[in-house]
Amino acid sequence: MTGIRAQQKEKTRRQLIDAALGQLSSERSFSSLSLREVAKEAGLAPTSFYRHFTDMDELGLTLVDEAGLTLRQLMRQARQRIEKGGSVIRISVVTFMEFIENNGNIFRLLLRERSGTSAAFRAAVNREISYFTLELCDYLQQANQMDAEVAYMQANAAVTIVFSAGSDALDGDKKDREQLALRTIQQLRFIARGAAEFNHRLNIVKNV
Amino acid sequence: MTGIRAQQKEKTRRQLIDAALGQLSSERSFSSLSLREVAKEAGLAPTSFYRHFTDMDELGLTLVDEAGLTLRQLMRQARQRIEKGGSVIRISVVTFMEFIENNGNIFRLLLRERSGTSAAFRAAVNREISYFTLELCDYLQQANQMDAEVAYMQANAAVTIVFSAGSDALDGDKKDREQLALRTIQQLRFIARGAAEFNHRLNIVKNV
DNA sequence: TTTTTCAGTGTACACATGTACGCCATTTTA
DNA sequence: TAAAATGGCGTACATGTGTACACTGAAAAA
Numbered sequence A, B: 001m002t003g004i005r006a007q008q009k010e011k012t013r014r015q016l017i018d019a020a021l022g023q024l025s026s027e028r029s030f031s032s033l034s035l036r037e038v039a040k041e042a043g044l045a046p047t048s049f050y051r052h053f054t055d056m057d058e059l060g061l062t063l064v065d066e067a068g069l070t071l072r073q074l075m076r077q078a079r080q081r082i083e084k085g086g087s088v089i090r091i092s093v094v095t096f097m098e099f100i101e102n103n104g105n106i107f108r109l110l111l112r113e114r115s116g117t118s119a120a121f122r123a124a125v126n127r128e129i130s131y132f133t134l135e136l137c138d139y140l141q142q143a144n145q146m147d148a149e150v151a152y153m154q155a156n157a158a159v160t161i162v163f164s165a166g167s168d169a170l171d172g173d174k175k176d177r178e179q180l181a182l183r184t185i186q187q188l189r190f191i192a193r194g195a196a197e198f199n200h201r202l203n204i205v206k207n208v
Numbered sequence C: 001t002t003t004t005t006c007a008g009t010g011t012a013c014a015c016a017t018g019t020a021c022g023c024c025a026t027t028t029t030a
Numbered sequence D: 001t002a003a004a005a006t007g008g009c010g011t012a013c014a015t016g017t018g019t020a021c022a023c024t025g026a027a028a029a030a
Helices: A004-023 A035-041 A046-051 A056-083 A088-102 A104-114 A119-144 A148-171 A174-207 B004-023 B035-041 B046-051 B056-083 B088-102 B104-114 B119-144 B148-171 B174-207
Strands: none
Touching: A004 A035, A004 A046, A004 A056, A035 A046, A035 A056, A056 A088, A056 A104, A056 A119, A088 A104, A088 A148, A088 A174, A104 A119, A104 A148, A119 A148, A148 A174, A148 B148, A148 B174, A174 B148, A174 B174, B004 B035, B004 B046, B004 B056, B035 B046, B035 B056, B056 B088, B056 B104, B056 B119, B088 B104, B088 B148, B088 B174, B104 B119, B104 B148, B119 B148, B148 B174
């Protein structure tokens, strides 16, 4: 017994989430969405909204979680591609750019709420990004036998660069995005090279 | 003759600008400010606002210009310090962190509107940041005899990293900020090292 | 079967917003 | 000095907002 009632409730909850996501665009931020708008878009009376969320904020935090999920799915996709061989950096950047093309509004949500007016939102977004960073950090340590701290600094810098490029990509066309990808790849190589060198010197010191 | 009238007008215009700036905080973004609030804070009747700006948007763009001005003043300060000797990277980062401490709300404005819902705002902020980047790019070319494109990529990456660190610094305390500064300095060194090496290889190719 | 629970509705209210309009007082121009 | 321009004010209005409240019908529990 699933509970026909709980099932229906879950369904309209999703409608609310999807309604909110659907209203996001380059000229519409989550904070500019009203409870009434979202409820209307979901085909609900305004007051029914409260049966699912106490607040627009609560809905928003749910969206951020949703975005984090999409982000992790992105990473899985990238890893699969990497296992098939090729430049790790290139594949990662290209995958990320594809992600942005297909999930522009979700990415915008993350970008905006990261510097938004709600501390809870900022924390939630930063948490998602830190997962992202830590996974990359692990990878660097394992694949390149890197010092933990050096790996973290590289991972953090790389994620920052990639997210910033993603932000730029949102406003550009296909052509811009390709050029942006090339630049980003080069910048990530700078970082990787600098970190590797530092790591090398660190190893020498350790062995003495 | 200054025109006692124009003089007074300029004064209340400033009051509006300052009122808007004054209302910005970590939990209050420009887009959440209402025309009435700003007018009230400036000691004006709501409708008088229109004597100075057609729109809140127009006020906002003025604020972005203001922020750009502050940013350039920051660079001047950094250059002065650098001329007195010391690590360029360290001095730049420390200066930037000081800037954030003293101008948190202006910096927040830039961060937020860069990913905001108004294309005009985004363009304005990106313009200011590109000035910032280009100046650094010039410096790198001149001081390190760097290839133009490599210098640009380094400058762009460095500015991205520093801005992102600035964003993180906004939410932390003094202690966090110091640690953040150290990390940022190291990351900038990674980038500088990687770029320098690439530039070196480029020179070899050119000389053949 | 009877009772309880609860997702969803419609009405209603107080409140904040942008801005049109007409007025005033003072500076500026003629 | 007379006329025009203009910064600032108060009133007024339509619109959108969050949410309190009482209600309904169907599912779940007793």
